Amino acid sequence: MMNRRRFVGSSLFAATVGGLPAPMLAKSREGEFAIGLTAVVVREYVRSFNDFGDYLSRRTGRPVEFVQRRTYADIMDMLKDGNLQAAWICGYPYVQPRDPEYIDLLATPVYRGAPLYRSLVIVPRGSPVRRLSDLKGKVYAYSDPDSNSGFIVPRATLADAGYDPERFFRLTFFTYSHAETVSAVADRLADGGSVDSYVYNILRKYEPKLAASTRVIAASRQYGFPPIVLHRNMTGEIGDRFRDTLLGMAADAEGRTLLERLDLDGFAVVSPALYDSIRDVARRASPPYSLANGGSL
Amino acid sequence: VKRRRVQGMSLMVKLPLTITFVVFASALIIGLMVIDRNWARQSAALEAQTLALARATAATGRSSILKKDVWSLYLALKLLQERDPELPGETPVVEAVFVDTEGMVLAHSNPARNPVGLALRTSDPQTRAWIDYALQVSDAGLVPERLSNENFVDAVAPINVDGLTVGFMLLRSSTAGLAAQLRRDTLTVMTFALGLALVMSLFGAVISRRMVAPLRELAEGLDAVGRGDLISVQPVAARDRDEIGNLSEQFNRMVAELVEKKELEKDLANAERLAGLGRFAAGLAHEVNNPLAGMQNCLNMMARQPDDAKMVLKYVPLLETGLSRISATMQALLGELRGENRARLCKATCLGELESIVHSEIGDRPIDLVWRIGSGDLDGAALNCTCPHMHQIVMNLTRNAINAMPDGGTLTLSSVRTGGRLVLEVSDTGNGIDEKTQSQLFEPFYTTSPSGTGLGLWITYRLITRMGGSIGVDSRPGAGATFTVTLPLSASPAPAADREGKKLDA
Numbered sequence: 001m002m003n004r005r006r007f008v009g010s011s012l013f014a015a016t017v018g019g020l021p022a023p024m025l026a027k028s029r030e031g032e033f034a035i036g037l038t039a040v041v042v043r044e045y046v047r048s049f050n051d052f053g054d055y056l057s058r059r060t061g062r063p064v065e066f067v068q069r070r071t072y073a074d075i076m077d078m079l080k081d082g083n084l085q086a087a088w089i090c091g092y093p094y095v096q097p098r099d100p101e102y103i104d105l106l107a108t109p110v111y112r113g114a115p116l117y118r119s120l121v122i123v124p125r126g127s128p129v130r131r132l133s134d135l136k137g138k139v140y141a142y143s144d145p146d147s148n149s150g151f152i153v154p155r156a157t158l159a160d161a162g163y164d165p166e167r168f169f170r171l172t173f174f175t176y177s178h179a180e181t182v183s184a185v186a187d188r189l190a191d192g193g194s195v196d197s198y199v200y201n202i203l204r205k206y207e208p209k210l211a212a213s214t215r216v217i218a219a220s221r222q223y224g225f226p227p228i229v230l231h232r233n234m235t236g237e238i239g240d241r242f243r244d245t246l247l248g249m250a251a252d253a254e255g256r257t258l259l260e261r262l263d264l265d266g267f268a269v270v271s272p273a274l275y276d277s278i279r280d281v282a283r284r285a286s287p288p289y290s291l292a293n294g295g296s297l
Numbered sequence: 298v299k300r301r302r303v304q305g306m307s308l309m310v311k312l313p314l315t316i317t318f319v320v321f322a323s324a325l326i327i328g329l330m331v332i333d334r335n336w337a338r339q340s341a342a343l344e345a346q347t348l349a350l351a352r353a354t355a356a357t358g359r360s361s362i363l364k365k366d367v368w369s370l371y372l373a374l375k376l377l378q379e380r381d382p383e384l385p386g387e388t389p390v391v392e393a394v395f396v397d398t399e400g401m402v403l404a405h406s407n408p409a410r411n412p413v414g415l416a417l418r419t420s421d422p423q424t425r426a427w428i429d430y431a432l433q434v435s436d437a438g439l440v441p442e443r444l445s446n447e448n449f450v451d452a453v454a455p456i457n458v459d460g461l462t463v464g465f466m467l468l469r470s471s472t473a474g475l476a477a478q479l480r481r482d483t484l485t486v487m488t489f490a491l492g493l494a495l496v497m498s499l500f501g502a503v504i505s506r507r508m509v510a511p512l513r514e515l516a517e518g519l520d521a522v523g524r525g526d527l528i529s530v531q532p533v534a535a536r537d538r539d540e541i542g543n544l545s546e547q548f549n550r551m552v553a554e555l556v557e558k559k560e561l562e563k564d565l566a567n568a569e570r571l572a573g574l575g576r577f578a579a580g581l582a583h584e585v586n587n588p589l590a591g592m593q594n595c596l597n598m599m600a601r602q603p604d605d606a607k608m609v610l611k612y613v614p615l616l617e618t619g620l621s622r623i624s625a626t627m628q629a630l631l632g633e634l635r636g637e638n639r640a641r642l643c644k645a646t647c648l649g650e651l652e653s654i655v656h657s658e659i660g661d662r663p664i665d666l667v668w669r670i671g672s673g674d675l676d677g678a679a680l681n682c683t684c685p686h687m688h689q690i691v692m693n694l695t696r697n698a699i700n701a702m703p704d705g706g707t708l709t710l711s712s713v714r715t716g717g718r719l720v721l722e723v724s725d726t727g728n729g730i731d732e733k734t735q736s737q738l739f740e741p742f743y744t745t746s747p748s749g750t751g752l753g754l755w756i757t758y759r760l761i762t763r764m765g766g767s768i769g770v771d772s773r774p775g776a777g778a779t780f781t782v783t784l785p786l787s788a789s790p791a792p793a794a795d796r797e798g799k800k801l802d803a
Contacts, residue, residue, distance in 0.1 A: 124409075139413050141368070171414035173367035180368065188409035189371050 033062040033242070035228070036075040036087030038144070048261045055258055059245040062238065070176045072146035079103060085234050086242070090226045091278040092148040106230035106239065107246040107267040108274070111198055115225040115270050118197040119149035121218040122181075124188050132157060132192075132218055140169040141184040141193035144176050148278050153220045154194040156285035165285065179203060186213035198225070202263050223281070224274035228267075243269070308509045313501030321494035328486030332479065339475050340450075343389060344439055347452045347470040350377060350390065352437045355454035355466035358395055362403060362456055362464045367413055370395045370404035377468070378406055391449070392469035398462055400432055427451055431467055448472055507536065511545050518548060527556050573740055580742015580751050584626050588619035595619075629752055630741075643684040645675035645719060645786065648712065651688055655695050655710070663705030670712045670721075678714065679787040681764045690760055693753045694723040694780050700746060701727030701778065714786065721782040729774040738770060 033056075037049065049066045056064040067084060069075050072093045078084045080102055087103075094103070108115040123129045129138075132154070143150025151174075155165035173190070175181045178199035185193045197219065204211040228246070230239045249255030250266030259266055306314075354373055361369040374393040395403040396417055405411035411418060419425055427444035430453075437454035445451045450470040455462045514533040521530045532549045535542035595612035602608050648670050659666060680687060691710070698708050706726035713720045730738065737743045739758040744751035761768045765785045772778035 171367070173365070173413075175368045184368060184371070187371075187375075189367070189404070189413065191412075 031062060033057075033060070033064045033086070033234075033238070034067050034084045035064065036078060036084040036089070037066050037068045038070075038072050038075050038087075038089060045262065048258065052258055052262070055249075055254060056242070056245060059248075060238075060241045062241075072144050076146075079229075079231055082231065082233065084231065085238075086228055086230045088226060088228045090144075090147050090149075091224050091275045092152050092282055093146050094227055094229060095275050095279040095282065096146075102232050103229040104232060104235060104239075105270065105272060106228045106243055108227040108270045109225050109262075110265040110268050111225055111263075113265065114222075115227075115268055115274065116222040117149065117225050118222055119153035119220040120195050120197050120200055120216050121154060121192060122185050122195055122200070122214040122216050123192045124185055125213050125215050127191065127215070129192060129217060133161070133163075135192045136163075136168055137170050138191035139189070140172045141181045141190035142172055142174050143178050143181050143193075143195065144174060147178075147196075148223060148226075148281070149196040149220070150178055150181065150194050152278070152282050152285045153223070156281040157218075157220065159284055166287075182210060182214055186210055192217075196226075198263070205263065221277075223278050224270065227270070227275075308512065309502070309505050312505035312508070313498045316501035316504075317494045317498035320497040321490050324490035324493050325486065328490060329483075332482045332486060335482065336475065336479055339478065340472070343470055343472065343475060344450050344452075346389070347450045347468055348437060348439055348454075351452035351454040351466050351468040354393065354468065355437065355456045358404075358464075358466060359456050359458060362395065362397075363458060365403075367404055371408065374404055374406045389450075389470040389472075389474050390468065391471045392467075394467040395456075395464055396428075396432075396467065397464045398432065400428060403464060428467070431465055434465075435462070448476075508541060511536065511541050515545060515548055518552065522552065522555065527552065527559060576737070576743065577741050580744075581626075581630075584742065584751075585623055588622045592616050592619040626752075629756070643680050643682055643687055645678040645680055647684040647687060648675065648691065648721075650684075651691055651695075654688070654692065655708075658692070658695060659699060659708070662699065662702075664699060664702055665707045667707060667709040667711075670710055671714075675712065675714065675719070678719065680719065680784055681787065682760065686760050690757050690782065691721070691723070693757045694782070697753065698723055698725035698727065698778070698780075701725045701729075703727075706777070717786050719784045719786050721784070722779055723782075724777060724779040726777040729776050730770065730772040730778050731774050735770055735772065739768070 035053075053064040053066050056062075067078070069078065072089060075084065075087050075089060076093055079087050080098075086106055094105070111117055121132055123135070129135055140154075142154070145151055158165040158168050173184075175184055175193075178195045181190075181193040181195050182200065182203055184190045200211065200216070230242070234242075246267040247269065249259055354377060357373050358370050360366075361373070374395070377390045377393045378388050390406075393406040394411070394417060395405075397403055400417050402411050402413050402415055402417050404413060405417075417428055419428065423444065423446060427440045430440060430444050431451075434453055434455055438452070439445075440451035440453060448471060450472065452468045452470075454466045454468075456464045456466060511533050514531070518530045518533060521527070530552050532552070533545040535545040535549075592615070595615045599605075599608045599612050652668050652670070655666060655668075695708065695710065702708070702725050707724075709722070709724040711722045711724075713722075734745065739754050740751075741755040742751035743755070758768055761782055761784065766783050768780060768782050770778055770780050
């Protein structure tokens with residue numbers, strides 16, 4: 001049975017899918033700096049992000065709003081149309097080719113000492129599954145088709161092992177949230193699922209019962225942490241001011257408190273090359289698969 | 298036996314028991330009726346709620362089904378089972394499923410047991426039957442009861458897109474909440490009914506105490522009155538001005554009147570006795586005085602001429618006559634009072650000897666005699682007296698009858714033997730006896746004829762009563778009189794002593 005409190009959370013999330021309460025339709029006010037959020041965000045963060053927004057507003061002198069949409073695609077469209085000035089996106093959307101390119105890396109969170117994270121495969125706690133290959137013919141939960149850790153990495157892993165990721169599972173579905181993927185696995189709606197190691201650890205801290213209903217059976221290599229990207233028309237004085245604010249957060253007490261609540265060490269400027277490995281895994285996760293070795297995970 | 302026991306119970310018990318039973322039964326019946334109606338209403342509400350939820354959930358799931366968005370479908374189902382914090386108890390929804398047109402699970406509220414992407418699993422043939430039914434429906438509705446389980450309400454809503462059915466929403470609600478409510482309600486009603494019955498039984502006890510106490514007093518009073526014991530009858534206190542109070546008052550009045558009457562009777566009897574004694578003394582005085590007056594005259598005459606021997610010759614016999622008359626009167630009186638010659642046995646047939654005596658008594662008077670003393674009828678029967686006494690009884694009555702007919706008439710003597718009794722009747726067609734005379738008829742010295750002593754009927758009466766018999770008279774002035782004597786018979790002569798003892802007792 002699903003834990004009640006947990007479920008209240010999910011429904012709250014479901015109710016707020018499509019945006020944080022304030023700018024429901026993300027109508028940009030004059031001079032407003034709108035930052036998009038996606039699956040990386042755990043619902044408990046709503047208050048933290050409000051405070052984060054206030055912090056950034058004060059430091060940059062621009063009103064800041066965080067805007068949430070269900071999918072990465074939605075966020076990317078809004079970013080492209082100029083309705084968002086920045087967005088916290090996954091590495092995979094970042095590496096997808098755009099013509100013309102309209103975003104640049106603004107800053108990347110530093111998580112446990114490095115701007116890196118992993119993709120985890122989780123199963124229900126009591127499940128007999130030991131390896132990803134045991135999930136053949138089962139139900140699998142992905143977070144978002146544009147998520148590196150929640151979609152690209154497991155598919156690449158399957159393809160690398162010689163399986164057709166399209167046929168390996170009996171049924172797959174998207175939860176559009178790493179946290180919801182954990183719920184789906186905990187409820188045994190899915191026999192397994194892929195989640196971001198950062199979100200999973202956050203849940204361990206804030207919702208230990210939910211996290212404890214699942215078990216990690218596999219962890220990927222490290223990939224570049226989902227970055228905050230800036231629309232190119234913000235490049236310059238405003239972009240610099242935001243970058244400096246983010247980079248300086250770890251240096252002041254208020255910033256540190258916010259970072260602690262988000263379970264991050266701080267922000268850093270990284271080279272775009274950090275995400276090359278994602279570009280590589282994404283290639284492997286898409287057809288044509290190299291189904292050479294018949295499958296050993 | 299049980300019935301008799303109930304009938305024999307005191308009203309003090311019966312009344313409270315009846316009130317208790319009636320109140321309990323009424324409260325129970327009304328309560329159960331309310332529960333029944335409530336149950337029907339709640340059941341209908343549950344059905345409507347289940348159907349409405351199925352419809353609404355089907356509508357919200359439409360786009361998710363098209364997008365195969367399993368997670369959204371699942372969230373919608375979980376939302377259904379969310380407990381409403383405003384309402385007590387668990388949500389009635391126990392199972393909710395989205396299936397495609399083939400019956401494959403798209404989302405199930407219990408995903409661990411009903412995996413998505415597989416046919417809806419059930420080992421229960423009845424559930425399979427209603428799933429088969431559900432996959433055929435074209436409009437949202439409840440699954441017929443014959444396919445459903447009485448513990449559940451099942452609803453199915455097809456999900457149509459552009460006129461095409463793409464899936465079904467199946468919803469199952471449990472009636473367990475209703476059943477629990479029913480049990481609680483029933484318990485409440487029973488408790489209430491019992492409590493009410495208890496209170497009412499106390500009330501009944503008080504009421505019946507109030508009602509039955511005077512009734513019991515009345516019953517005891519009536520019992521005492523029945524025994525003639527008016528002294529111990531206590532007045533019954535009338536508490537209320539109702540029927541029982543009225544009855545109590547009537548009873549008290551009746552007892553008061555009875556007591557008064559009894560006092561009056563006692564006074565009357567005393568007065569009567571004193572009057573009788575007075576009449577007796579007057580009669581005796583008169584009876585003695587008459588000859589005394591004659592004798593006084595004789596003595597006066599003789600005293601006037603003391604030397605006249607003729608006087609002696611003339612008046613001494615008169616003196617003797619006077620004295621013998623006084624003596625005879627005294628003898629008869631004393632003899633009767635002493636109760637001489639009691640209780641010997643005589644054969645009833647001795648009555649037959651009287652016919653000729655009666656004839657001679659009538660002599661040449663214009664009186665017809667009707668003699669109906671059946672000699673055969675009296676065979677073997679004996680009377681508790683001597684024959685002369687028996688003759689005396691009959692002759693006394695006969696003489697009175699003859700005297701009552703100075704202008705002639707019919708004298709009838711008859712005897713009938715009934716059971717252990719001999720009934721003698723002496724009838725005349727004379728002037729009859731008025732009521733005042735009848736009441737004094739058997740007193741000594743009471744007479745209507747100037748020549749009578751007034752002792753005949755008195756002696757007759759005493760003889761008869763001594764024999765254990767009775768005498769009565771039936772007469773109206775101008776219509777003659779009939780004296781009826783009833784005497785007990787002895788079938789065979791018994792030892793005289795024994796008989797005497799018994800009679801003395803009587």
